Amino acid sequence: MEGWVEINEAIEILEIPLELVRKLEEEEIICPACIEEKPGRFLTAEALEELRVAKVLMEDLGVNIEGIDIILRLRRQIIQMQEMFQRVLEDLREFTRGLDR
Numbered sequence: 001m002e003g004w005v006e007i008n009e010a011i012e013i014l015e016i017p018l019e020l021v022r023k024l025e026e027e028e029i030i031c032p033a034c035i036e037e038k039p040g041r042f043l044t045a046e047a048l049e050e051l052r053v054a055k056v057l058m059e060d061l062g063v064n065i066e067g068i069d070i071i072l073r074l075r076r077q078i079i080q081m082q083e084m085f086q087r088v089l090e091d092l093r094e095f096t097r098g099l100d101r
Contacts, residue, residue, distance in 0.1 A: 004042040007032050014048075016055045024054055029069050050075075 011021055024030045030051055032041035050072050057063040057071060
């Protein structure tokens, strides 16, 4: 269960309107999961961070739901590319260590 937050707890922590969470769920921008051992719906740490970003985008920057969807999808792609780049760098380091021997 580590790394999961119950959705009502997330709403309280982030001080985010329930209506925003419902709209993000309806549009499948965030997707809470059900966990067999516990009642309720849960968010991963990543989804919790996306919920925080969505709140900032809407409340501070006036971005609409469609814009939030696009921004979060692009953000996910950037994070994936960063992770891939880190793996490539690590492979390159391993390769160059082999050349030094």
